[in-house]
Amino acid sequence: MNDSKGHITTFLDQHFLHFNAASLVDAAKAYKEQLNKGSKMLVSLAGAMSTAELGKIFAEIVRKNQVHIISCTGANLEEDVMNLVAHSHYKRIPNYRDLTPQEEWELLEKGLNRVTDTCIPEEEAFRRLQQHIFKLWKKAEEAGERYFPHEFMYQLLLSGDLEEYYEIDVKNSWMYAAAQQNLPMVVPGWEDSTMGNIFASYVLKGELKASTVKSGIEYMTYLAEWYRNNSDMGIGFFQIGGGIAGDFPICVVPMLYQDMEYTDTPFWSYFCQISDSTTSYGSYSGAVPNEKITWGKLDIDTPKFIIESDATIVAPLIFAYLLNL
Template sequence: MTERTISRFIERHYRHFNAASLVDAAKAYCAHLDGGGKMLVTLAGAMSTAELGLSLAEMIRQDKVHAISCTGANLEEDVFNLVAHDHYRRIPNYRELSALEEEKLLSQHLNRVTDTCIPEEEAIRRIERAVIDEWSAASQAGESYFPHEYLYRILLDGRLKESYQIPPEDSWLLAAAQKQLPIFVPGWEDSTLGNIFAARCIEGKAASRAMRPGIEYMVALASWYESTCSEHDIGFFQIGGGIAGDFPICVVPMLNQDLLKDVPTWSYFCQISDSTTSYGSYSGAVPNEKITWGKLNATSPRFIVESDATIVAPLVFAYVLGW
């Protein structure tokens, strides 16, 4: 797409309201990169099941994304989609399902995420069988790794290659593994593989010490931020709300206020969210509120696009990629 077809369409038609915010955020993203800045992207919700990898993987390959904070669900669901895409079932009329119809999906081992059902055996259990060997080996050796490092290992050693059901270039986690992109996964225990790991620990088939915890993720994030900001401005592109965004943005006030360092605040901020701005809703807080917490400053470019991230994020990425 060398003619910037999507970018030109966006610039011509997206002139007001949330549409204009999308354009402003995309242009500022480009300006941030052009100025030598780095970008951390956060993934909440079910963006991997929404197949954001179709654009995010290329963003990673072209060095438009330099670190990712994501939920455990987004981490694993990209790999689930990679090996089981043909077995997924789309439910266009999901809003009309009765409770009994939902139970029927359960009996068929189809776990629904909005309009898409993830097949348990072909997706979840296939990845469990691959990763349990790594968990067991680390447990027996007294070693410890982050959740994403185990998935990086099974992706890079090729053991899943024969099971791929989508073009591998459409997997954002595979692209990240190939780049050895820094990934931070707060609250990983709240995921399918996190639940399975806990079950294996209860059975004695894995040791809890084999999984490095969330506090160590924060320590690693602090190290990455401090070393990176010494040479580059760092931006924050937040898709959705929740822990994927709340966790990493706090690293700046932690470094400055709790460790008494002197690091710069995030140099760019954009949040795509359908959370209504309201009293007490962190995900619905406007970006200015983050200034009072020492996360942003008065000159940081700040954007909020109150819309569906599955629509907005691919358009912003397309613009940044020059499509």
């Protein structure tokens, strides 16, 4: 790994010295240490990080083999590809806090689905993908084949069928980088994504079988096998946001240890979460890392970090630190 420091890394070392800023640098350094000692790393993506264009830097993390498996929501899976093929049709609304219900309705009528200050164009994004992904679903079903949601997306990207629509440099798509490497991935709760909803509509219409897309339980068993085969030098857990993208994969360790009775299963070797969730009243997303010790996920000595801040600010800085930018 290149240890020469760029301007961003130097700035962080000089100025991010206390509180959440210091936690950011400490977590980034510990992430580097994990990689240097040969540990692998899982990154979980929640929220709307793909719509926030995290791919501009995360794609390089994928290419540099600084992440070895990804857990993401169905939204992040598809929204990176949507940004790739429909970027010029997105609409930014800086004054989103001031919108009236009538103005929100008018966005809906224009086919603009709002994510905070950014509207995703339904026709150019959702429907453009739909016509191509349906063909892959149907082809698999007719051949008696079944794939995970991310595998269908990989097939779509690698087929070249979307190239005519590309509106950003493909190097800024983390999904394209992942597809090129056939990077392991789990996508828990894919059913609540737009593509998941569209797939369900075809099942309701009798045009596809639900079994054509592999399920969440199959993702868990896939993750369990991957963890068993890759944990000799440890596997770290870097969590962006909360929710199912983090909750689902972290449970694989206690499942293997307690339910499968594989008592040689190592705990996660590193844990960091970027979170703005309040630590109170049973919120798992806001739970401090030590709580995970009681559930058999982390060890007493596991390096643990929580950065209470906005992931759209923190994640690019940590990735810049990893890349020595």
